[in-house]
Amino acid sequence: MTTKKKIHPAVRMDFMVRVLTCPLAALTMFSLFWNGRMPPLWLVAFGASYGVLWPPLAYAIARNSRDSKNVEQWNLTADCLFIGVWIASTQYSLWPSFLLFAALHVCNIFFGGTRLALRGILALTIGILCVGWAIGFNPQFQSPLLTTWLTIGTYLLFTTAFAYQMHANRKQLTRNRLGLAARNAEIEDKNAQLAQARDEADTANRAKSMFLANMSHELRTPLNAIIGYSELLTEEAEDTGNRALVPDIEKIRTAGKHLLGLINEVLDLSKIEAGKMELVPEEVDVAELIDGVRSTVEPLVRKKGNTFSVECGALGSMHVDVTRLRQVLINLLGNAAKFTENGRVTLRASRDHGDEGDWLAFEVADTGIGMTPEQQQHVFQPFAQADASTARKYGGTGLGLTLSRRFAHMLGGDITLQSSQGVGSTFTVSIPASGQAAKPLQAAEQPLTEGEAVGGPTILIIDDDGGGAAVMSRILAKEGYHAVPATNGEDGLRLAREIKPALILLDVLMPHVDGWTVLARLKADAQLAEIPVVMISVTPDRRFGVTLGAADYLVKPVEQARLLQTLRKHIGDRGEHSVLVIDDDKTTRDMLRRMLERETWSVVEAADGREGLAQLDKHRPAAILLDLMMPQMDGFTFLDSLRQRGDEIAVPIIVLSAKELSRTELARLENQVQKVIEKGHFSHHQLEQVLHSALASHKLRTQGEA
Amino acid sequence: MKILLVEDNEMNRDMLSRRLQRRGHEVLIAVDGAEALRVAGEEQPELVLMDLSLPVMDGWEATGRMKADPQTASIPIIALTAHAMGADRERALAAGCDDFDTKPIDMERLTGKIAALVPDGAT
Numbered sequence: 001m002t003t004k005k006k007i008h009p010a011v012r013m014d015f016m017v018r019v020l021t022c023p024l025a026a027l028t029m030f031s032l033f034w035n036g037r038m039p040p041l042w043l044v045a046f047g048a049s050y051g052v053l054w055p056p057l058a059y060a061i062a063r064n065s066r067d068s069k070n071v072e073q074w075n076l077t078a079d080c081l082f083i084g085v086w087i088a089s090t091q092y093s094l095w096p097s098f099l100l101f102a103a104l105h106v107c108n109i110f111f112g113g114t115r116l117a118l119r120g121i122l123a124l125t126i127g128i129l130c131v132g133w134a135i136g137f138n139p140q141f142q143s144p145l146l147t148t149w150l151t152i153g154t155y156l157l158f159t160t161a162f163a164y165q166m167h168a169n170r171k172q173l174t175r176n177r178l179g180l181a182a183r184n185a186e187i188e189d190k191n192a193q194l195a196q197a198r199d200e201a202d203t204a205n206r207a208k209s210m211f212l213a214n215m216s217h218e219l220r221t222p223l224n225a226i227i228g229y230s231e232l233l234t235e236e237a238e239d240t241g242n243r244a245l246v247p248d249i250e251k252i253r254t255a256g257k258h259l260l261g262l263i264n265e266v267l268d269l270s271k272i273e274a275g276k277m278e279l280v281p282e283e284v285d286v287a288e289l290i291d292g293v294r295s296t297v298e299p300l301v302r303k304k305g306n307t308f309s310v311e312c313g314a315l316g317s318m319h320v321d322v323t324r325l326r327q328v329l330i331n332l333l334g335n336a337a338k339f340t341e342n343g344r345v346t347l348r349a350s351r352d353h354g355d356e357g358d359w360l361a362f363e364v365a366d367t368g369i370g371m372t373p374e375q376q377q378h379v380f381q382p383f384a385q386a387d388a389s390t391a392r393k394y395g396g397t398g399l400g401l402t403l404s405r406r407f408a409h410m411l412g413g414d415i416t417l418q419s420s421q422g423v424g425s426t427f428t429v430s431i432p433a434s435g436q437a438a439k440p441l442q443a444a445e446q447p448l449t450e451g452e453a454v455g456g457p458t459i460l461i462i463d464d465d466g467g468g469a470a471v472m473s474r475i476l477a478k479e480g481y482h483a484v485p486a487t488n489g490e491d492g493l494r495l496a497r498e499i500k501p502a503l504i505l506l507d508v509l510m511p512h513v514d515g516w517t518v519l520a521r522l523k524a525d526a527q528l529a530e531i532p533v534v535m536i537s538v539t540p541d542r543r544f545g546v547t548l549g550a551a552d553y554l555v556k557p558v559e560q561a562r563l564l565q566t567l568r569k570h571i572g573d574r575g576e577h578s579v580l581v582i583d584d585d586k587t588t589r590d591m592l593r594r595m596l597e598r599e600t601w602s603v604v605e606a607a608d609g610r611e612g613l614a615q616l617d618k619h620r621p622a623a624i625l626l627d628l629m630m631p632q633m634d635g636f637t638f639l640d641s642l643r644q645r646g647d648e649i650a651v652p653i654i655v656l657s658a659k660e661l662s663r664t665e666l667a668r669l670e671n672q673v674q675k676v677i678e679k680g681h682f683s684h685h686q687l688e689q690v691l692h693s694a695l696a697s698h699k700l701r702t703q704g705e706a
Numbered sequence: 707m708k709i710l711l712v713e714d715n716e717m718n719r720d721m722l723s724r725r726l727q728r729r730g731h732e733v734l735i736a737v738d739g740a741e742a743l744r745v746a747g748e749e750q751p752e753l754v755l756m757d758l759s760l761p762v763m764d765g766w767e768a769t770g771r772m773k774a775d776p777q778t779a780s781i782p783i784i785a786l787t788a789h790a791m792g793a794d795r796e797r798a799l800a801a802g803c804d805d806f807d808t809k810p811i812d813m814e815r816l817t818g819k820i821a822a823l824v825p826d827g828a829t
Binding site for chain 1: 718728796811813
């Protein structure tokens with residue numbers, strides 16, 4: 001069984017023409033012997049095979065080949081060779097020779113232009129010479145009348161068949177072109193509609209944000225009055241002896257406070273979603289923060305007969321928006337209190353020293369009703385309490401946890417949950433002490449711009465399944481890529497435009513805008529069309545993806561090795577392709593970045609030696625471009641520090657110097673750097689060459705030393 | 707204690723002034739920043755509670771002017787605002803407010819802040 005391949009239309013067309021004309025051409029040849037002579041045996045064999053066997057054979061060869069067009073052109077050359085043989089063996093009868101050659105010549109020019117035509121003439125000549133050499137040149141130029149008629153018939157048949165095939169081809173082409181034009185018009189129309197829809201959505205979103213801001217004020221003002229007056233009434237009722245009224249007024253006040261809490265939560269969430277939530281980080285003493293939280297929630301926790309304990313070690317201080325962190329902790333403790341009766345609620349805080357700075361972990365543990373694994377899956381989603389009856393029994397918007405997690409993300413951390421039904425739940429909030437650990441997972445909420453990207457080629461993951469995207473992000477981050485997730489097609493397209501990723505991983509099955517549509521829109525955008533897109537799907541339809549412009553195709557579940565292999569294939573190995581540029585002048589850094597990125601290097605920047613060292617701690621580039629004159633820590637000191645760390649031979653270093661170096665300075669640099677080049681006197685090609693030769697010589701050197 | 711309450715919202719003004727009066731304070735009222743400056747100069751209150759978003763002259767400006775005038779500079783000012791935003795607090799403190807509280811007013815919290823600023827104020 002042959003697999004169905006795309007066969008060039010010329011193959012089929014030539015087959016039809018050959019089937020009709022080859023036998024006739026053979027007959028024409030035999031007609032020369034009409035006068036009673038017997039043709040030689042080899043000529044009979046040749047004529048018969050040419051007339052009968054050649055057409056299907058040529059077709060079969062072309063059809064089964066990898067490149068049917070090219071093979072068919074060689075078939076045509078073979079035709080010419082045969083006609084050469086034909087001409088020589090029929091003693092150069094003038095008319096038939098001329099007509100058969102003319103027909104083939106036209107055919108050659110049509111399919112392959114001058115080159116094929118010349119090749120045809122050459123083949124024809126070879127055919128003539130071979131036969132002439134074998135049987136001797138004995139040109140007669142004459143042919144019997146019958147042969148002439150048959151030749152004319154063959155020629156007519158050939159031109160007719162050829163012209164008909166051409167006509168059919170042209171019609172098909174026109175149809176295709178019309179269809180294509182219609183599709184293009186349709187796509188353009190769709191794009192215009194989408195652009196309009198996007199503009200409308202933007203306007204609507206802005207209007208929504210304005211509305212919410214106003215709403216926030218308008219809703220809170222009367223509520224404040226309700227709460228305030230009910231408090232006033234309580235006081236007056238107590239004073240005037242109307243104590244019986246107090247519980248009812250108290251209910252109004254509680255309901256008012258509850259409503260205010262709900263409004264605040266909804267507004268906060270809307271603000272986060274509209275990107276309007278601003279953080280005000282400040283340096284805070286963590287123990288003090290915990291103390292404040294404790295005094296706020298303690299009465300609430302004790303109300304249901306629970307014991308409340310706080311366990312914390314040495315916590316130090318952290319840089320954080322304290323209002324938001326407090327809100328998160330109070331929310332989690334409030335939940336713990338809500339779902340626990342006659343049990344224990346514990347707040348544990350600790351400080352962990354990690355590679356990427358210190359982290360603070362706040363653990364809120366209760367011995368309450370707990371959650372099933374199924375409930376745990378939805379607990380952070382908006383308006384999804386563990387189940388509907390919970391909402392009736394315990395109240396709440398179901399927004400508290402969503403909000404808490406969003407806040408934790410904004411603060412650079414996350415909230416995790418461990419729980420078992422009937423035993424209790426433990427929520428753990430982890431927040432970086434520095435207040436800035438823009439983990440890739442949060443990138444969708446706080447998109448990084450190109451300049452801020454933390455080294456490494458950026459990979460955009462467009463996948464509605466947050467879990468799948470998170471797993472891939474982790475794999476990629478571990479390998480030094482910078483992964484940015486987007487949970488839907490629209491976000492994906494927007495992010496692609498913003499961050500210009502090196503590659504896009506695109507899930508096929510997504511709600512609203514599916515992967516194929518996203519792919520089509522990426523490819524339609526001139527700015528994005530060049531970015532390789534790897535499709536990810538549960539079904540293997542590679543061919544479809546590749547025709548639509550996908551660079552590659554992965555089938556879910558994606559194995560780590562396959563994923564990394566695919567990435568390497570399309571954007572190269574991250575470690576071998578990043579360059580650390582250390583220069584205090586931003587213009588120079590920008591220029592170098594542009595030059596290097598054009599040559600597919602990824603660039604990590606540092607403004608002086610100290611920053612350079614910090615970057616080196618984070619990851620190891622393939623090479624370092626180093627300026628010498630810098631504030632804080634200059635290039636020489638940087639090299640000295642590297643040597644002290646015993647690091648100096650690990651990465652090849654190229655010095656970019658703006659000044660003439662003295663003999664002593666050059667001596668200082670010797671053995672420490674691969675090359676010194678003068679600033680402003682090189683093109684990106686030269687830079688690329690220098691980098692490559694530095695890498696190569698460095699490899700030799702380190703191998704020599706190893 | 708003589709307290710100047712600057713608040714443009716009638717209900718909030720009525721509510722807060724009555725609650726302060728119940729606690730034995732004498733409450734003076736101003737409905738905008740300009741009036742607040744005038745009353746403060748004439749009546750010399752011991753404390754000012756200042757709403758920030760006010761008509762005519764807003765609370766930040768009124769605070770700044772009050773603190774610039776030697777006659778009223780020593781009077782402590784507590785800013786009150788409906789926005790619990792950090793930026794508002796920073797702005798209020800920068801304008802010269804001595805303390806800051808957010809609405810809805812928690813009477814316990816507010817009296818605590820008042821007592822801290824005017825320790826010998828009779829209640």
